Every structure is written in structure tokens, then in C-alpha cells.
Amino acid sequence: xxxxxxxxxxxxxxxxxxxxxxxxxxxxxxxxxxxxxxxxxxxxxxxxxxxxxxxxxxxxxxxxxxxxxxxxxxxxxxxxxxxxxxxxxxxxxxxxxxxxxxxxxxxxxxxxxxxxxxxxxxxxxxxxxxxxxxxxxxxxxxxxxxxxxxxxxxxxxxxxxxxxxxxxxxxxxxxxxxxxxxxxxxxxxxxxxxxxxxxxxxxxxxxxxxxxxxxxxxxxxxxxxxxxxxxxxxxxxxxxxxxxxxxxxxxxxxxxxxxxxxxxxxxxxxxxxxxxxxxxxxxxxxxxxxxxxxxxxxxxxxxxxxxxxxxxxxx
Amino acid sequence: xxxxxxxxxxxxxxxxxxxxxxxxxxxxxxxxxxxxxxxxxxxxxxxxxxxxxxxxxxxxxxxxxxxxxxxxxxxxxxxxxxxxxxxxxxxxxxxxxxxxxxxxxxxxxxxxxxxxxxxxxxxxxxxxxxxxxxxxxxxxxxxxxxxxxxxxxxxxxxxxxxxxxxxxxxxxxxxxxxxxxxxxxxxxxxxxxxxxxxxxxxxxxxxxxxxxxxxxxxxxxxxxxxxxxxxxxxxxxxxxxxxxxxxxxxxxxxxxxxxxxxxxxxxxxxxxxxxxxxxxxxxxxxxxxxxxxxxxxxxxxxxxxxxxxxxxxxxxxxxxxxxxxxxxxxxxxxxxxxxxxxxxxxxxxxxxxxxxxxxxxxxxxxxxxxxxxxxxxxxxxxxxxxxxxxxxxxxxxxxxxxxxxxxxxxxxxxxxxxxxxxxxxxxxxxxxxxxx
Numbered sequence: 001x002x003x004x005x006x007x008x009x010x011x012x013x014x015x016x017x018x019x020x021x022x023x024x025x026x027x028x029x030x031x032x033x034x035x036x037x038x039x040x041x042x043x044x045x046x047x048x049x050x051x052x053x054x055x056x057x058x059x060x061x062x063x064x065x066x067x068x069x070x071x072x073x074x075x076x077x078x079x080x081x082x083x084x085x086x087x088x089x090x091x092x093x094x095x096x097x098x099x100x101x102x103x104x105x106x107x108x109x110x111x112x113x114x115x116x117x118x119x120x121x122x123x124x125x126x127x128x129x130x131x132x133x134x135x136x137x138x139x140x141x142x143x144x145x146x147x148x149x150x151x152x153x154x155x156x157x158x159x160x161x162x163x164x165x166x167x168x169x170x171x172x173x174x175x176x177x178x179x180x181x182x183x184x185x186x187x188x189x190x191x192x193x194x195x196x197x198x199x200x201x202x203x204x205x206x207x208x209x210x211x212x213x214x215x216x217x218x219x220x221x222x223x224x225x226x227x228x229x230x231x232x233x234x235x236x237x238x239x240x241x242x243x244x245x246x247x248x249x250x251x252x253x254x255x256x257x258x259x260x261x262x263x264x265x266x267x268x269x270x271x272x273x274x275x276x277x278x279x280x281x282x283x284x285x286x287x288x289x290x291x292x293x294x295x296x297x298x299x300x301x302x303x304x305x306x307x308x309x310x311x312x313x314x315x
Numbered sequence: 316x317x318x319x320x321x322x323x324x325x326x327x328x329x330x331x332x333x334x335x336x337x338x339x340x341x342x343x344x345x346x347x348x349x350x351x352x353x354x355x356x357x358x359x360x361x362x363x364x365x366x367x368x369x370x371x372x373x374x375x376x377x378x379x380x381x382x383x384x385x386x387x388x389x390x391x392x393x394x395x396x397x398x399x400x401x402x403x404x405x406x407x408x409x410x411x412x413x414x415x416x417x418x419x420x421x422x423x424x425x426x427x428x429x430x431x432x433x434x435x436x437x438x439x440x441x442x443x444x445x446x447x448x449x450x451x452x453x454x455x456x457x458x459x460x461x462x463x464x465x466x467x468x469x470x471x472x473x474x475x476x477x478x479x480x481x482x483x484x485x486x487x488x489x490x491x492x493x494x495x496x497x498x499x500x501x502x503x504x505x506x507x508x509x510x511x512x513x514x515x516x517x518x519x520x521x522x523x524x525x526x527x528x529x530x531x532x533x534x535x536x537x538x539x540x541x542x543x544x545x546x547x548x549x550x551x552x553x554x555x556x557x558x559x560x561x562x563x564x565x566x567x568x569x570x571x572x573x574x575x576x577x578x579x580x581x582x583x584x585x586x587x588x589x590x591x592x593x594x595x596x597x598x599x600x601x602x603x604x605x606x607x608x609x610x611x612x613x614x615x616x617x618x619x620x621x622x623x624x625x626x627x628x629x630x631x632x633x634x635x636x637x638x639x640x641x642x643x644x645x646x647x648x649x650x651x652x653x654x655x656x657x658x659x660x661x662x663x664x665x666x667x668x669x670x671x672x673x674x675x676x677x678x679x680x681x682x683x684x685x686x687x688x689x690x691x692x693x694x695x696x697x698x699x700x701x702x703x704x705x706x707x708x709x710x711x712x713x714x715x716x717x718x719x720x721x722x723x724x725x726x727x728x729x730x731x732x733x734x735x736x737x738x739x740x741x742x743x744x745x746x747x748x749x750x751x
Contacts, residue, residue, distance in 0.1 A: 063411050064436040083720075148573060149588075170572035261575035262723035279411040279432040280711035280746055 056287035063281040074288035083263060083271055084289065090176060090251075091268040091293075095244040095300075098180050102240035103233050106188045110195035111225055124196075128189035135186060139253030142182045143169065146254070169254055172264040179250040179265075186250075187243070191236050195229060202228035234308045241304070242297055248273070268293050362393030363641035365648060368420035370631075373400035379664050387651050394644045407712060414438060419636045421645035422652075424475070430634050431463050431708035434471040440635040440642065441469040449473065449650060457670035460630045460704040464544040465747075472632030473653040474670035476661065479628040479702045480597035480695050482621050483604070487614035488592040492517040499618050503535055506593070506621055507560045513592060514569030523564065524574045524582040524591035526722050527557055529715060533705030534622035540707055547710070547743045550736035558725050558732035565726045575723045587611055595620060598666040601691050617691055620698060628702035630670065666692075668699050675699060714743040 032039075057074055061067030078084045113123045130138055145151050146168035153165040168178050202225065210220045226233070248269040251259065259266030259274075266274075268289065276286025372380065384396045399420060401409055407429060413419045414433055425433075433439050442449060443462070450458050450470070457474035486496035492513040500506040510522030529549070533539055537554040540547055564570045573581065574591070583600070585591040587608035594600075604612040620626035633649040635642065651657065658669035659677065666688075668675070675681075680696035683689045718739040725735035 063415055064432065064438075167572055170576060256576065256581070258576050259720075261572060262727060262729065263720040264724075264729075274713065274716065277408050277411070278712055279407060279414065279429050280713050281411065282713075282746070 053287045053290050056284050057291045059284040059287075060282075061284040061287075063279055063283055067284050070284070074285050075292070077285070078288060078292065083266065086264065087266050087268045087271040088292075090265060091245050091247065093176065094180065094183075094247050094267065095241050097177075098183050098244040098247075099237055099241050101180075101184050102187055102191060102244070103237050105184065106191035106236070107195050107225070107229065107233065108221075109188060110192045110199055111221060113192070114196060114199050124192070127192055130186045131189040133186075135249035136253060138182060138186050139250055142178065142185075143254055143256075146178055170261055172260055175251065175255060175260045175265040179247065179254055182250045182254070183244065183247060187240065191240070194232060194236060198229040198232040199225065230311070231308075234304065234311075238301060238304050241300055245293070245297055245300070359643050360393070361391040361644045361647045363644055364395045364397065365421035365639065365641050365645045366397045366399055367422045367648065367652075368399045368401065369424045370401065370406050371403035372424070376661075376664055379661060383652060383657060386657075387648055390651070391644070391647065394641075394648070396648055417638065419638075421636050421639040421641065422649045423634050423636065425472070425632060425634060427460060427472070427630060427632060427704070427708040428706070428711045430461065430472045430632055431466075432711060433634070434463060434466055434469065438637050439471045440637050440639075440646065441466075441471060442473065442635075442646075443468065443470040445635075445642075446646060446650065452650075452654065452672060453670050454672050454675075456628075456703070457630060460708075461632055463708055465709070472634040473649045475631045475633050475653050476658065476665070476667040477628055477630055477670050477699055477702075478597050478667050479620065479626055479698050480595060480600065481617045481619055481691060481698070483586070483594050483596045483600060484616045484618065485586065485589065485592045485611055485614055486616045488513075488517075488520050488589065492520055492592070496616060499616060500593070500621060501618065503557070503560075503621060503623055507564060510564050510569045511567055514564065514567045518568070520590060520592055521569050521571055521574065522592050523561075523570060524585045524594055526575060526719060526726065527561060529707070529710055529718060530627040530705040532557065533703070534620075534624055534627055536623040539705065540709075544707070544709070546747075547707075547740045550733070550740045554736050555732045558722060558736065561722070562726045562728060562732065566728070570726065575726060598688065598691050598695055601687060602666065605687075617694065619694065620702075625701055625703040625705075626698055627705045628699065629706075630704050668696060709747045710743060711746060714739075714746055717742045 056067075058069055058071060059067035060070050060073070109127055113120050113127070133141075143150075147153070148165035148167070148169070150168075152168070153162070156162045156166065166174070168174050206224045206228070207220055210224050215223060246269050247267050251265055251267050252270060252273075255265060259270050272286050272289050272293070275282050275289065367384070369380070380398055380400075384398055387396060388394055410419075410423070410425065410429060414436070419433075419438060430439060434441075453474045454477075457477060458470060461472040461474055462468060462470040482499075484496070484499050486499075489496040489499075493516040494509055494512055500509050506522065513520060513522045527535070529539065532549050532554055535553065535557045537549050537551065537557070539549050561570060565575075571590075573585070582591065582594050583596075583603070586594045587604065589611060601612075601615075601617070604615060633653055635645045635649050639645045653671065655669070655671040655674055658671045659674055659679075661667070662669045662674070663679065668680070675696050679692075681693060683693050721730070721735040721739040724730040725732040
């Protein structure tokens with residue numbers, strides 16, 4: 001006599017089987033609904049511009065004209081363009097000089113500031129501050145510091161170390177070195193945070209065991225910390241080499257957009273900006289430079305991934 | 316079958332939406348905007364909405380422009396002008412983005428090189444056809460400055476304000492470095508000779524604070540383009556001679572590494588800091604020195620611009636967008652803003668010089684009172700009559716930067732001056748915009 005009645009045949013708890021079947025059936029458009037927005041953004045902001053650049057690089061297009069197909073003329077012209085070879089050299093040099101510092105220094109900082117000491121929070125915040133500050137504000141601070149009438153030259157002169165200002169912002173090599181210092185200063189905090197996360201995953205008993213075996217702090221760093229964060233180091237090497245090859249803001253701001261006297265300290269991205277903007281922009285030529293840059297970065301990343309994979313297999 | 320069809324349509328929809336959203340890409344003929352007379356056709360009535368874009372003028376002259384627009388709207392009650400002022404930083408980039416997207420304002424303030432590039436793309440109204448009677452309202456040199464030789468002699472902008480100026484000398488530095496302030500240089504030869512003396516006697520002061528530009532080459536007597544204005548020719552012996560003078564001065568310590576980098580602002584800063592003894596300026600420069608470098612202002616002496624030929628003059632222009640929906644209104648407003656009364660009012664506000672014919676005879680530009688400002692104004696107004704717009708409109712910003720870099724390389728001794736100028740000429744010739 002219960003008032004409850006069994007579900008009718010063909011239904012689950014009163015829901016008609018056909019409707020239930022409709023909802024449970026995999027629909028081809030459901031993944032698109034979830035990923036559609038992100039896909040559209042990637043398509044519009046990355047994929048389409050990439051292929052557009054690819055097409056442009058084989059034309060003599062300008063900002064206001066579509067141009068004509070010119071084959072590989074732009075690429076041939078590139079190798080005869082002294083600005084391109086100089087920019088390529090400067091950007092490559094930047095990678096070789098900056099990346100080792102970006103891999104090792106943040107790790108040291110992270111190791112030093114990983115504890116729970118009284119001032120560790122303050123130090124970690126201080127190291128991270130330049131990241132929050134951004135490239136423009138940081139660049140302007142360093143411009144004022146390194147100017148011929150800036151604080152650094154003023155102090156050196158006051159200490160009678162120099163008789164003439166050091167040309168930090170007018171000599172090609174000193175501009176590049178100054179920019180590298182700014183890059184390292186701005187990037188260290190960011191990579192330090194990544195290392196801090198990686199350090200937290202290292203088993204602390206390994207340090208205890210190393211200590212028992214008589215290992216000092218340096219030995220523990222080399223034998224425990226570094227192997228423990230090897231994958232993170234490889235990841236940071238990858239990130240920082242891409243960022244270093246694409247350096248723009250630091251050199252642009254330190255040289256007041258000129259790229260140094262005669263454009264000697266110009267980097268690849270600065271050359272792209274110079275050729276690819278403005279009413280008379282040579283978008284075809286700028287596209288060719290971008291494509292070469294993309295190819296170099298792709299090879300660099302492929303090499304790093306190969307080395308990393310090999311190391312993992314060996315381990 | 317239905318399944319496939321729906322998927323195709325939805326995917327196609329995504330692709331279409333993406334392409335629509337980009338709104339850019341490989342440029343299409345006409346640069347994204349309607350062109351040709353049809354698109355810009357107007358019924359000749361001065362009415363409807365237009366946009367007026369200026370270059371960093373809101374800061375000091377908001378009242379003037381508000382009044383100007385108000386006067387125009389009073390004269391034409393059916394018309395409405397929306398004023399947009401953009402900051403100086405990135406103005407040309409914004410202009411190029413607007414032009415490429417077909418979003419150019421109806422009336423735009425710009426320089427001749429920018430106007431030339433847009434005119435070659437068919438994006439500006441040819442005033443010689445649209446309002447030929449306007450020519451009589453402007454100084455012949457100014458109208459000629461906006462008449463582009465490679466574009467069927469069309470005139471593509473209403474001349475607006477002109478600027479030229481005298482040379483400023485810091486006489487205290489002259490005395491300090493063993494030079495006679497009563498014998499200021501009047502030619503380039505004298506400038507370099509005295510620069511050598513200054514380099515010999517002073518380690519911390521130089522005579523010149525900027526590298527030669529295309530205008531300097533014109534003032535020095537270099538032929539910048541051939542007779543047909545088809546190609547640049549500023550790589551002759553005269554130009555090489557000028558670059559060598561700079562290189563010699565640099566080697567003697569009379570030109571600094573910082574000056575190799577300096578654009579206009581750097582030179583002014585160095586002059587204000589007492590590190591550079593001379594610089595070209597304008598009526599505005601005097602006011603700036605008076606307010607920001609009083610010590611230097613006290614010892615400043617002003618003399619006519621140094622030029623072996625005619626002194627250089629800059630011109631600003633108001634152009635009208637060919638695809639403006641209210642072209643008649645845009646033309647009327649641009650003409651109105653550049654008429655003698657409005658130019659005179661603006662000249663008094665902004666320390667610039669009018670391009671409208673007859674105004675330079677006004678007592679404001681011919682009679683001095685007891686102030687230094689009026690002395691510079693009168694001196695400069697005389698110079699306007701003989702000055703020339705040296706910078707060819709076919710010489711865009713990219714070519715200027717390239718020339719600057721090449722000259723810097725030559726002055727530092729890293730490149731032969733002839734090679735540097737040859738490269739600069741080749742670069743500039745490759746970037747002459749054409750209508751093809």
C-alpha cells in the first residue's frame with residue numbers, strides 16, 4: 001500500500017530515458033563550448049598573427065600597402081644588412097651572458113632565503129620587488145643611476161676612482177652589460193620564487209645525511225640542492241634564454257630608444273620595432289626578421305629539450 | 316550527414332569570428348579604408364559630425380581650441396566637431412594604426428612626411444582640386460611645402476603653423492673657453508673653427524650638441540634630391556665634407572659620445588646644464604630657458620640661424636581624410652582653423668608663426684617692445700621669410716633615424732663618411748612611398 005511507485009519501465013527515477021540519453025551522450029560541440037573562448041583568443045592573438053607574419057615575410061608589404069610576393073628577397077637582404085648582423089650578435093651575446101646568471105643566482109638566493117628566519121620574508125619580498133616594478137620603471141631607475149651625471153658616476157668620482165664619467169650608456173659594450181645587469185636584477189625575484197617551490201620538494205633527510213657525512217653548506221648545495229632542482233634549472237634556462245634573446249625594454253630605455261650611438265647596441269626586437277612600426281613601416285622586412293628570430297628560438301628550445309630528455313634518460 | 320554539416324558551420328563560425336575580431340592582417344588594397352572620390356563624396360553642405368585630431372596640444376592650449384571649435388559650430392550650427400588630442404609619444408604609431416584600420420579622423424594635425432605617405436595611399440583629399448581657391452590664403456612657400464612633387468602636383472594639407480628660430484649661445488662658456496662672445500659664429504665654418512678652440516681649452520664643454528640631420532645638410536648647401544625629386548642625392552662631396560668636420564671635432568674632443576645619441580631633448584638638456592655652448596632654437600626655447608635654467612638664460616646671446624643657404628623651417632599641416640563621411644564639413648573646418656584670424660590667435664598663444672599670407676607684416680611680428688621674447692619673435696619672423704622647409708616630405712622618420720645612425724658611425728670613425736652617406740641614401744630611396 002505504499003504511496004511510492006516503482007519507476008515506469010523506460011525511465012530512471014521519472015526522467016524519460018530519451019532525455020537522459022540525450023544529456024549523457026557525448027556531443028561533439030561540448031569541448032568546444034568549454035575551450036572555445038581560449039581557442040578563439042589563441043587563434044586571434046597567436047596563430048593568425050604568426051601565419052600573417054609568415055606570409056608577409058615573403059612580400060614587400062608596407063604598413064599601408066599589401067605588397068607583392070618577392071620570394072626570399074627579404075631574407076637575402078637581411079644578410080647584407082649590417083644592422084641585422086649586429087642585432088643578431090647582440091641578442092645572442094645577451095643569451096650567453098645572462099642565462100647562466102639567471103639559472104644560478106636565483107637558486108642561490110632561494111637557498112639563502114628558503115628558511116624561516118626572522119627577516120626571510122623581508123628579503124624574499126625585496127628580491128621580488130623589481131618584478132612587480134616592471135621593466136619601464138626599473139629601466140628608468142637604472143638610467144638615472146648610470147647616466148654620466150648619475151649616482152654611480154657621482155660616487156665613483158667622489159671617491160676619486162675615476163677622473164671622467166664611465167660611459168655606461170654611450171659605449172656599446174657597457175650599454176649591453178648595463179642592460180644585462182638590469183635584466184638579471186629584474187628577473188632574479190621571479191625565478192627565485194620558482195626555485196623556492198622546487199626546494200620545498202627536496203627531502204630534508206638528504207641534507208641531514210649529507211651533514212652526517214661531513215658535507216659543508218657548499219657541498220650540500222652542489223650535491224643535494226642542485227640535483228634536486230635539476231629539472232627546474234633546465235626549465236629556467238629555457239625561459240630565460242627565450243626572454244634574453246627577445247630583450248627589448250632594458251636596452252630601449254637605457255639608450256633612450258636609440259640603440260646606442262649609431263645603433264650599435266640594438267637588439268633583434270628593437271630592429272623589428274624600428275622596421276615594423278610607423279607609417280612607412282616595412283612590414284614585409286620586419287616579418288622576415290621576426291621569422292628568423294622565431295627559427296633561432298625554436299632551434300634553441302629544441303636543443304635544450306633534447307639535452308634535458310637525454311639527461312633524464314641517463315638519470 | 317547532419318552531424319558533419321553542423322560541425323562545419325560551427326567551426327566556420329569560429330574562424331569567421333576570429334578573422335573578424337582581428338580586423339587586421341595582410342593589408343588589402345586601399346589600406347582598409349574606402350578610397351577614391353566616391354567614398355569621400357559629400358553633398359557640399361557643411362553639417363554633420365566630424366573628428367579633429369591634434370598632436371599633444373591639449374595641455375597648453377585647451378582654451379584656444381575649445382573657442383575655435385565653438386566659433387566654427389556657431390558659424391555652421393548644423394556641424395559638430397569632436398576634438399581628440401593625442402600625446403606626443405607614439406603619435407605616428409597611432410596615426411599609422413588608424414590609417415591601416417581605416418579609422419583616420421576627419422581632420423588631422425600632422426607633419427609633411429606623414430601626409431605624404433598617406434597621400435600616396437590615396438587617403439587624403441587633394442586640396443588643389445577640392446578647394447583650389449585656398450592657395451591664395453597662404454604663404455607661397457607654405458603651400459608649396461604641402462604640394463608633393465611626385466603626386467601630380469597635388470596639395471594635400473592646409474598649411475598651419477611654421478617654426479624656425481635663431482641660434483642660442485651661452486656666452487659665459489665662450490669666455491671660459493677662450494673665445495670672444497662679441498664674435499659669435501655666423502657660418503658653419505666659424506662654428507667648427509670655434510668648436511675646435513673650445514675643445515682645446517675646455518674638457519667639459521663642447522660647441523655643438525647634435526649630429527647633422529637632413530635639415531642641417533640642406534642648410535650646409537648639400538643638394539638633397541635630384542631635380543625631379545625622384546631620388547635622394549645627399550651623398551655628394553659637400554655632405555661628406557660636413558660629416559668629416561664633425562668627425563674631426565669628435566676626435567679632438569669637441570663632440571661627446573652623449574651628443575652622438577642626442578636627439579632634440581638631449582641637446583636642450585645639455586645646453587641647460589652648461590655643457591653645450593650653442594644650439595638652434597625657437598621662440599619657445601627662450602621661454603623654456605627663462606623658466607627652467609635661469610643661470611644659463613642670464614648669459615644667453617641670440618643670433619640669426621647659422622646656415623650657408625636658407626635656414627630651416629618646420630611646417631605643420633591639417634589634412635582632410637579622403638574617406639570622411641562629412642568631407643565638406645571637414646574641409647570647411649580645416650580651412651577655418653587655418654584662416655588668418657585663427658592662425659594669428661594661435662601664434663600669440665603658442666610662440667609659433669603663421670602660414671597665412673600677410674600676417675607676418677602684422678606689428679606683432681615686426682615691432683619689438685622691451686622684452687627679450689619680442690626681440691626673438693621679430694628676429695625669427697624675419698627669418699621665416701627667407702627660411703625653407705628642407706626636410707623633403709619623402710623622408711620619413713625611419714630614414715631620419717637611419718641617417719642619424721649612419722652619421723654617428725662615421726663620426727665615431729667606425730665607417731667611412733662616404734659609405735655611411737651612400738647607405739643612408741640607398742635606404743631613403745628604397746623607402747620613398749609611391750602610388751604604385
